[in-house]
Amino acid sequence: MKLDLKIQPLSSWITAKKQPLLIAGPCSAETEEQLVATAHLLAKTGRVTALRAGIWKPRTRPGEFEGIGSIGLEWLKRAKAETGLPTAVEVATGKHVEEALKAGVDIFWVGARSTVNPFTVQEIADALKGVDIPVMVKNPVNPDLSLWIGALERINNAGITKLAAIHRGFSSFEKTAFRNEPMWDLAINLKTHAPDLPIINDPSHISGNRELIPYVSQKALDLDMQGLMIESHIDPSVAWTDAKQQLTPAALDDLVGRLTLRQPETASSEVKDKLAELRNQIDKLDDLVIQKLAERMQIVEKIGQYKKDNGITILQVNRWDEILQKRTQYGKALKLEADFTEKLLELIHSESIRKQTEIMNQSQAPVQEKLTHA
Structure with a gap:
């Protein structure tokens, strides 16, 4: 805004x-x-x-x-x-x-x-x-x-x-x-x-x-x-x-x-065209990243539903540690800073927990209603 x-x-x-x-x-x-x-x-x-x-x-x-x-x-x-x-x-x-x-x-x-x-x-x-x-x-x-x-x-x-x-x-x-x-x-x-x-x-x-x-x-x-x-x-x-x-x-x-001054934009059409081309590539990749995150969350919801049906707790510490360790190592191999990868994974994990918690809470409302009318 x-x-x-x-x-x-x-x-x-x-x-x-x-x-x-x-x-x-x-x-x-x-x-x-x-x-x-x-x-x-x-x-x-x-x-x-x-x-x-x-x-x-x-x-x-x-x-x-x-x-x-x-x-x-x-x-x-x-x-x-x-x-x-x-x-x-x-x-x-x-x-x-x-x-x-x-x-x-x-x-x-x-x-x-x-x-x-x-x-x-x-x-x-x-x-x-x-x-x-x-x-x-x-x-x-x-x-x-x-x-x-x-x-x-x-x-x-x-x-x-x-x-x-x-x-x-x-x-x-x-x-x-x-x-x-x-x-x-x-x-x-x-x-x-x-x-x-x-x-x-x-x-x-x-x-x-x-x-x-x-x-x-x-x-x-x-x-x-x-x-x-x-x-x-x-x-x-x-x-x-x-x-x-x-x-x-x-x-x-x-x-x-000794400070270097850089311009926010340049008047050169050649440079602008090159920047536009690279930014277009980023836009496409951003769209793909968001699409894949949405697909991941759909699977998270299925996991949440399965956990609810089988009485399994939302947080599985061993699984989270495994994800954090493996993905961080993979990120390093791809030249990503470990701190960046960890923060990204923590953000995704937090949203996953939120979604699964929401599913768990949905299962409690009907039970409460039955108890009220019993």
């Missing part, structure tokens, strides 16, 4: 000096000297589209540095005046919105901890009514596409048409190389629902360490995201927050210079 969002094209409200569009700056504004010096170095690269800095920092636990506060807005004004870079800050309350507007901040973003709370998002949206300013909405901390969409809709309903999403990854109990799991499929799903919505990637928060930022940045661009938000500090080793995921302006310049 397509979302009914009224959105202005990204190019109408922010202009990249170079590609890709790049929003960069320190995780936190710490001192006036630190912020302004970092801004000058970022501007010198000629790559930065806008300067970001955390003014109010919602932290997981009290006692940690929670941002320098409103005084940092004056530092941003100075950095903008001296470098010409537009400024961007996170707002988490209606009061933040009012103060940032008075300070002349150019772009707002709603953070992941705010997006997860509809009350907070609505407060921000109410404060934005009647204002013409770009607003970017980060995905919620937890992997909930509806919350992300709901936050975008609330901001859009307030009259904000210069709207974008920021993909910063999701919290997960599983320990992986990432600070926040990318879960690229959720960002792709959002793009499917809102094709015209710009999506900016935040590789700093996904990575959690600077070593992974190049990989995440390149993948984001390969998935046709419209830009990057990367944290950059004049000296990350002494940063007050998220030191491991910040880059020096020089390192950021080098990183962006």
